[in-house]
Amino acid sequence: MEKIPSFSKNHDELKTGLHVCGTAHGVTTWDLRFKKPNAGDYISPAASHTIEHLIATLLRNSPRKDDIIYFGPMGCRTGFYLLTVNLGKSEVTELLKNCFELAENFDEVPGNKREECGNYLEHDLNGAKNECKKYLEILNYI
Secondary structure, eight states: OOOOHHHHSOGGGOOSEEEEEEEETTEEEEEEEOSOTTSSOOOOHHHHHHHHHHHHHHHTTSTTGGGEEEEEEOTTSSEEEEEESSOOHHHHHHHHHHHHHHHTTOSSOTTOSTTTOTTTTOOOHHHHHHHHHHHHHHHTTO
């Protein structure tokens, strides 16, 4: 089997930030790298799940909602993938800054009822907000 593109990158060289993974069929995949890979510091599963709910909700309610294809966690727990159309890096950066700022205002997890989520008991709002705050600091240096 062929290696998929994400396994072809040397993860020891990846840095935190916002990176383009590639574009295929008009869809750009963005690497929102919260943590340095293989450094022993990972996003907890509960916080990651909550970040997914918060940021996906904010992106899909933003003025650019029609340009959002997908937002979800990396299995390695070092960040998230965002798939978009019609957005360049500066537009994605500003959109994400806005979303991560707004995430700090949530007092409850959106979509966190049993009928809305397949694992509604595993969330960590405070942990998610802390990780979002740290990633916003990373975005502010871009």
